[in-house]
Amino acid sequence: xxxxxxLSLVAALACTATAPAFSQTEITEKLPTDYLTKEFxxxxxxxxxxxxxxxxxxxxxxxxxxxxxxxxxYVFHQNPDLYYFSGYKEANSMLxxxxxxxxxxxxxxxxxxxxxxxxxxxxxxxxxxxxxxGAKSRLGFKMAFNGADFAAFPIDFKKFATILYDGVPGxxxxxxxxxxxxxxxxxxxxxxxxxxxxxxLMSDLSLIAQxxxxxxxxxxxxxxxxxxxxxxxxxxxxxxQLVAKPDSATLIDFKAKIGGTMGGMVQYDDAVMQLRGVKxxxxxxxxxxxxxxxxxxxxxxxxxxxxxxSERELEGIMLYVHKKYGAEDEGYPPIVGAGGNGCILHxxxxxxxxxxxxxxxxxxxxxxxxxxxxxTRTFPANGKxxxxxxAIYQLVYDAQEAVFPLCKEGVPYSSLEAKTGEVLAAGLIxxxxxKDEKELRKYYPHGVSHHLGLDVHDKGGYGGDLKAGMVITVxxxxxxxxxxxxxxxxxxxxxxxxxxxxxxxDKGINLSEDAPRKWQDVEKMAAExxxxxxxxxxxxx
Numbered sequence: 231x232x233x234x235x236x237l238s239l240v241a242a243l244a245c246t247a248t249a250p251a252f253s254q255t256e257i258t259e260k261l262p263t264d265y266l267t268k269e270f271x272x273x274x275x276x277x278x279x280x281x282x283x284x285x286x287x288x289x290x291x292x293x294x295x296x297x298x299x300x301x302x303x304y305v306f307h308q309n310p311d312l313y314y315f316s317g318y319k320e321a322n323s324m325l326x327x328x329x330x331x332x333x334x335x336x337x338x339x340x341x342x343x344x345x346x347x348x349x350x351x352x353x354x355x356x357x358x359x360x361x362x363x364g365a366k367s368r369l370g371f372k373m374a375f376n377g378a379d380f381a382a383f384p385i386d387f388k389k390f391a392t393i394l395y396d397g398v399p400g401x402x403x404x405x406x407x408x409x410x411x412x413x414x415x416x417x418x419x420x421x422x423x424x425x426x427x428x429x430x431l432m433s434d435l436s437l438i439a440q441x442x443x444x445x446x447x448x449x450x451x452x453x454x455x456x457x458x459x460x461x462x463x464x465x466x467x468x469x470x471q472l473v474a475k476p477d478s479a480t481l482i483d484f485k486a487k488i489g490g491t492m493g494g495m496v497q498y499d500d501a502v503m504q505l506r507g508v509k510x511x512x513x514x515x516x517x518x519x520x521x522x523x524x525x526x527x528x529x530x531x532x533x534x535x536x537x538x539x540s541e542r543e544l545e546g547i548m549l550y551v552h553k554k555y556g557a558e559d560e561g562y563p564p565i566v567g568a569g570g571n572g573c574i575l576h577x578x579x580x581x582x583x584x585x586x587x588x589x590x591x592x593x594x595x596x597x598x599x600x601x602x603x604x605x606t607r608t609f610p611a612n613g614k615x616x617x618x619x620x621a622i623y624q625l626v627y628d629a630q631e632a633v634f635p636l637c638k639e640g641v642p643y644s645s646l647e648a649k650t651g652e653v654l655a656a657g658l659i660x661x662x663x664x665k666d667e668k669e670l671r672k673y674y675p676h677g678v679s680h681h682l683g684l685d686v687h688d689k690g691g692y693g694g695d696l697k698a699g700m701v702i703t704v705x706x707x708x709x710x711x712x713x714x715x716x717x718x719x720x721x722x723x724x725x726x727x728x729x730x731x732x733x734x735x736d737k738g739i740n741l742s743e744d745a746p747r748k749w750q751d752v753e754k755m756a757a758e759x760x761x762x763x764x765x766x767x768x769x770x771x
Contacts (some may be wrong), residue, residue: 262556265599268370270512271317274505275327275341278315281501286392288327288498289418294402294411295321305559310684311396311502313600317369320359322346322377322405324414326385339373342383347376347409377409380417387422394498397432398424428462435468436499439488441692443644444478451476499689507681507690508699513601514732517683517701518741520557520598521730524605525744527551528592532745532752533760537587537611541566541580544592547762552596561602561686565593568611572724573709575676585611589619591724595686602686604703605742606728613756615749618719622708623749625657626725629706630747633678637731637738639698643679643691650678650706658708663716673708682730700733701741 348361365374402412527548572591595603655667681690707726
């Protein structure tokens, strides 16, 4: 059973006995041995320092804890940036990275981490904490303090020419005690005289600055206009100018000015995007494992599926395989959509009680040691594609095949989308589903690729050329919901095939090849026996 810390607080206070201690000789923990090393994180801090402007400091906060229900929180997920640069996985923490050495002599330093204080009573309820000494010995920090010490820490932020940070966390939770995230954020804002900036607005401004171009300005406007009623958006002069006159000249002016008004955040975003966008060899080991686990899970789902299965049962099969191979979590809420549900891009309910004789679209990726896969497969629940399903599937497969040769260093990122649109539009016209390539977005509403790593939509550049070491998705899709202006035989067919590709010097490497892609191989896999076939569960009373 689960105990709740808040509900048990009175009992804990009333109890004066000390909890029994267990020695390391009594219990031996079998923990994974393939986490990123402290040397990796130290190297990443130096790599950021190398990109920082002179006389600057970077400030990175932990993510806030989020309430799941009443007094129960979701499992904590660290800010990927803080983990990337420190290896620290706990809440209520912050990291300072200085471009130049601070102090003098033996007391000089160029980085400081503030962590959660060790607390035996709390740790009995919520798990062991690393503490100051752990941050020094296990993470390699010379300067580490408890979070409550930041208020009195002697730092004058006003002396720095630039403060690099990813905005100020907004929803920091109800805990305002010393050392909490709220306490850290409020002290930083006071010390640095930082004003609140809406996190969603900052994210959108940064995205437009990175990815906006004359070809996608119409899509940017369609995305922005519903948001322009929000105070943060309608009070931003730069956005108002762009919405009022959405042309190339205004977009260029927007990009130039955003650096002047939000320089520290733009510079932070640019530097971290460059670093996280190209994976190191250590990262690739973990990312490849995450993708392979996901691919094996997709293959098992193909073997196990029957028309009588529910969407949630298929999700459970995949999650079991993930856990079997040591994945801690999924990189995003699993998407398991049968028939028309597969035409909903981010369908997460997974509540259909039987997938029936329909296509099943499964977009499910494991997260292993923080690194997320993103793999999608679409297959027939009865093991055989209909002719209509096969035609759409083959078209999506052909688009993937046309993009794969472009996944190498030096190729413009934008060419992947151009090639995808070319193949899909021509195919839909040939099938009589559309008459003009301008209608493509009706059935292909998303992009073909994004970066992959510590976030499923990872930080990385989209405006220039591909670089060796990047890992991206290639995910064309066609979605034809019921009621679409085409022959009814196409209705409720949704197909997406998504693979994770490591960019190389001369060619890309498909990391998700363990999950079949050709329709013939999908049908062959569906005919194989599954390890779940023999499972029999008692009926519910």
